[in-house]
Amino acid sequence: MKIKAGIVGAAGFAGAELTRLLLRHPSFELCAITSDALAGRALAEVYPAFAGASDLVFSKHDKSVLADLDVAFLAVPHTASLAMTPELIAAGTTVVDLSADYRLKDPAIYEKWYKVAHTSTDLLAKAAFGLPELTGDELASAAARRAAGEAVLVACAGCYPTATSLAAAPFLRAGLVEEGATVIVDALSGITGAGKKATERTHFCFANESVEAYGVGTHRHTPEISQILGLAPGRLVFTPHLVPMNRGLLSTVKMPLAKGADAPDPEELAAIQQRFYANSPLVEALPAGKLPKTASVAGTARAQVGVAYHAEARMIIAIGAIDNLGKGAAGQAVQCANIIFGLDQTEGLTSLAVGV
Incomplete structure (x- = not known):
């Protein structure tokens, strides 16, 4: 059984890169891609590079579209995750967040720099920081909690x-x-x-x-x-x-x-x-x-x-x-998700750079 994944905000550059990685990932099945602006349009229409690789269609950011996912990747603007993540976690969906909303451990520092109140400090306290080479202990702890049945939150580094x-x-x-x-x-x-x-x-x-x-x-x-x-x-x-x-x-x-x-x-x-x-x-x-x-x-x-x-x-x-877009966003998100779901951290990630 593959791990069911969805991407919220798949129309942006980081979302498109996530789509590319998850479509060819051996353990994840990309089941949903969302974009309020592009809802109803085919992925291959917006990004012709995906022609023949997927018949996915963009959906709105709707709860029903994201239901029954094992993991949701949030490639959304800063502050948008605050409204989405608590509901996803409550529904039992693990969240890998590419935004800054759960990165800063001190909510007062977040509020100072992002000029908005942090509305889910309980989740902030539990979030694992997603920079595997430097915060591996946090990710290992989150992986253990997920294996025990808990939906967990990873806040990927910028x-x-x-x-x-x-x-x-x-x-x-x-x-x-x-x-x-x-x-x-x-x-x-x-x-x-x-x-x-x-x-x-x-x-x-x-x-x-x-x-x-x-x-x-x-x-x-x-x-x-x-x-x-x-x-x-x-x-x-x-x-x-x-x-x-x-x-x-x-x-x-x-x-x-x-x-x-x-x-x-x-x-x-x-x-x-x-x-x-x-x-x-x-x-x-x-x-x-x-x-x-x-x-x-x-x-x-x-x-x-x-x-x-x-x-x-x-x-x-x-x-x-x-x-x-790779180690700085989508690739790092997949690396973190691999760890959280007990996979090899490099699974689905190419090590070969674009030559020219």
Whole structure:
């Protein structure tokens, strides 16, 4: 018996990528795709790439459509999950949420950054954070509860937090970063990370041949990155940039070496990342002298991490590359769902990047 799955918000870029992954997944059966705007239209009509692969038709976000699912993937805008998730959990459906609504452990921090009251703090307290390489214990606990018959909630990490945290975590957890020092992150994302609806920032004519910083000092992923990495408020300076490519995300993290620590050599730093991710099949830690690039992970749920050392500044510079729709969204959601349902975490996920 296959695991019955549905995607709420399947018309967006992350939803379409989820659709692609679940249609060919050996253990999940995609039974429902929803979009209020596209209800009644065939998947292959909206996305011709699916022609011949599926006869699914978009439905409205209706309870009856989502009834009897084992798992619902929510690829919906932030705050929308607050209205849907409690009902799905109450109906016995496990939820894998791609939005930010259940990521931040402290509801007061969520309300500060998202400007809306958190209406289901009981579920927030139970949600497992979905970044398997760094929060595997939370996911394992949720998997055990689901196996015992409980519908569980996974709040998947965002794209910027994923690339940033995977790059930086090994050095912070090893105690190599100066305590209390400012951590500086400069990250670049492809246009699909901004969502499907064209705006003055993302319309082709405005975004093409242009790179732009945005959300400087105010981006909502700031507290999420701080939470994952254990950074106190005000310690992180995060600056995202929009770059004119479809998909891909590169994050560069600059961390001051701890006072009194001997200057590390490049091989030593690379070995720290390699040991940290030795049992993480979807993270490739590169050898000294090599650094990540988005083309190496395009179309996959993999991440590449690498590191360099700036001797004069005594600065560790860690870099992470992901596909923002893959490891940054849909691929990570499937990886988390695999874990929750007791499958191999790589099942249904390709490790082969798009070559050109």
